Amino acid sequence: MRLMIAPMEGVVDHTMRTLLTSVSKVDRCVTEFVRVNDQLLPPRVFHRYCPELKQGGVTPSGVPVFVQILGGDPQVVAENAARAAELGAAGIDLNFGCPAKTVNNSNGGSILLRNPEHVAAIASAARAAVPSSVPVTVKTRLGYEDGALFEDIVRGIGETGADELTVHARTKRHGYRPPAYWEEIAIARELLDIPVIANGEIWSPDDARRCREVSGCEDLMLGRGALCRPDLPDLIRADDMAEDRAPLRWEEVLLLVQTYLEATIDAYDAHCVGNPIKQWLVYLRSYYPQAAILFENIKRLRDPEALRAQLAAEVKAAPAVGRSVA
Structure with missing residues (x-):
């Protein structure tokens, strides 16, 4: 396959x-x-x-x-x-x-x-x-x-x-x-x-x-x-393969969102970096309801540093993850 x-x-x-x-x-x-x-x-x-x-x-x-x-x-x-x-x-x-x-x-x-x-x-x-x-x-x-x-x-x-x-x-x-x-x-x-x-x-x-x-x-x-x-x-x-595998928890996905922000900051002009993150959260909220809350928290943010700070605060407040996903 x-x-x-x-x-x-x-x-x-x-x-x-x-x-x-x-x-x-x-x-x-x-x-x-x-x-x-x-x-x-x-x-x-x-x-x-x-x-x-x-x-x-x-x-x-x-x-x-x-x-x-x-x-x-x-x-x-x-x-x-x-x-x-x-x-x-x-x-x-x-x-x-x-x-x-x-x-x-x-x-x-x-x-x-x-x-x-x-x-x-x-x-x-x-x-x-x-x-x-x-x-x-x-x-x-x-x-x-x-x-x-x-x-x-x-x-x-x-x-x-x-x-x-x-x-x-x-x-x-x-x-x-x-x-x-x-x-x-x-x-x-x-x-x-x-x-x-x-x-x-x-x-x-x-x-x-x-x-x-x-x-x-x-x-x-x-x-x-x-x-x-x-x-x-x-x-x-x-x-x-008939194997058990646990889906990613929201805390793990949140780290991916943080990683993705850094990638968009490196790739795009400063005024555009928030758009891909917000767009992805719209998709993620179909499976992770926490993504809808995060979207509301950052939807008005435009400055890359403000987005960084908000995501860092979200990660800090989330339960510690048990494994690396980045």
């Missing part, structure tokens, strides 16, 4: 990838999408989205990072995929799943699923442009309005030479509303000889177990679930 971290736009940047891969064993991360329209982007753009390119294409924990590319022009996507590979990307991932209106209105993301032939043309051009030693993977949804074209989409991707397919088990119309239709992913498993990775609504080890049973997929991609529970990959692995 392999477990990947999903490319969540505006959330899973290099600082979050560093944190999550330091907490749990992860097999792959994927960057936020690099949007390409009509030109070959300069290296600095790829380095901004994927600073790991300067570290051999891996996180500090050694987890490979694939560069995700989003665009509707096969030639432009191919040229930028080749550049990312030249810069040292561990792999290239193609985005056909983003449901955002601004993206769809500019010929990118899930709107392309209305034309399976076009999806295949983009994937084929990218695969041809990237050295065979560099994997090219595809991430898609079940379709745009509905799943009527899903089999055509899957068959087309299978003919491009793509190395793997990740399926987010909803259509664009579904957005991110539950449930995820894991049973539909089984169609792709039956049609393809390449690995198929299941994605969507995996919040717990039990969800992971049921998703694998229903979809027939061995490998999973985790999104919001891993943000709500940063040790979710390890919990899933332990469950797969």
